[in-house]
Amino acid sequence: NAGVTQTPKFRVLKTGQSMTLLCAQDMNHEYMYWYRQDPGMGLRLIHYSVGEGTTAKGEVPDGYNVSRLKKQNFLLGLESAAPSQTSVYFCATTLRGGPSYEQYFGPGTRLTVT
Amino acid sequence: GIQVEQSPPDLILQEGANSTLRCNFSDSVNNLQWFHQNPWGQLINLFYIPSGTKQNGRLSATTVATERYSLLYISSSQTTDSGVYFCAAGGATNKLIFGTGTLLAVQP
Numbered sequence: 001n002a003g004v005t006q007t008p009k010f011r012v013l014k015t016g017q018s019m020t021l022l023c024a025q026d027m028n029h030e031y032m033y034w035y036r037q038d039p040g041m042g043l044r045l046i047h048y049s050v051g052e053g054t055t056a057k058g059e060v061p062d063g064y065n066v067s068r069l070k071k072q073n074f075l076l077g078l079e080s081a082a083p084s085q086t087s088v089y090f091c092a093t094t095l096r097g098g099p100s101y102e103q104y105f106g107p108g109t110r111l112t113v114t
Numbered sequence: 115g116i117q118v119e120q121s122p123p124d125l126i127l128q129e130g131a132n133s134t135l136r137c138n139f140s141d142s143v144n145n146l147q148w149f150h151q152n153p154w155g156q157l158i159n160l161f162y163i164p165s166g167t168k169q170n171g172r173l174s175a176t177t178v179a180t181e182r183y184s185l186l187y188i189s190s191s192q193t194t195d196s197g198v199y200f201c202a203a204g205g206a207t208n209k210l211i212f213g214t215g216t217l218l219a220v221q222p
Contacts, residue, residue: 035212042118042200042212058209090157101145103202103210105157 002026004106006091012112013081021076021109023091030096032074033058033103034066036087043090049074050096081113116141118203120213127191127220135186135216137201145204146177148186151215152197160186160199191220 007022023032030051035043035058045058049068063085065077078085091106117140127133139146148160161168161175163184168175172191177184188195198217202210 040214042202042214043210044212045209048209059211088155092157101147102159102162103147103149104159105149108155108157 004091004093004104006089006106006109008109009107010110012114013078014114015082017081018077018079019081019111020078021089021091021111023074023076023106025072025091025093025104027093027095027104028071029093029104030071031094032068033092033094034064034074034076035090035092036060036085037090037108038087046076046089081111083113085111086113087111116143116203116205116211118201118211118213120199120201120216122216123214124217125219127218129191129193129220129222131191131220132187132189133191133218135188135199135201135218137184137186137203137213139182139184139201139203142179142182143203143205145202145210146179146184147202147210148175148184149200149202150195150197151200157200188218191218193220193222196220 004025033048034046047066052071067075089109092103119138146164163177165179172189174187198215200215202212204210
């Protein structure tokens with residue numbers, strides 16, 4: 001099992017360009033999350049999904065869009081990248097229901113916007 | 115919303131020493147987790163512990179929900195324990211609020 005994977009691992013964008021980050025999981029988890037991590041700060045939730053076809057806003061959703069067309073994939077889009085979106089992006093998943101709510105994280109995507 | 119504070123912000127230990135990391139949260143929670151971020155950036159879940167005590171090898175955690183704090187104990191520290199330890203708290207929706215972490219450096 002690959003667990004949680006993220007594509008790409010690194011990316012450099014110019015201001016105004018767009019891109020999509022892909023998160024894929026093979027654990028059959030219902031909940032998926034996108035976080036960003038900036039230096040000296042903890043992780044902040046951008047958007048999340050509690051199931052296929054559903055999405056919701058987190059703490060810092062502005063400038064991002066998401067889609068969950070398939071249960072195993074959660075896409076994070078930047079329509080017009082800004083230098084303030086330079087960050088490390090992490091995807092996480094959680095099994096819905098039952099006694100276990102541990103979040104499992106992907107390896108991260110390092111994005112630089114110049 | 116919930117606020118999460120961690121202390122200390124930085125900690126330097128000699129190999130073999132013990133340490134206690136603290137996490138305070140501002141409201142009642144039903145989800146409290148500890149994570150370790152290794153020097154390569156990978157985040158690993160250590161404990162899901164909304165209340166009570168758990169142990170896993172040299173690590174253990176205790177959450178006193180009524181007093182709104184959680185403690186992470188590391189015994190006989192090793193260099194591989196180095197990294198950032200995050201506490202995260204949340205409610206029933208599984209939306210977690212992360213603290214700013216404790217940076218631990220274990221020296222040989």
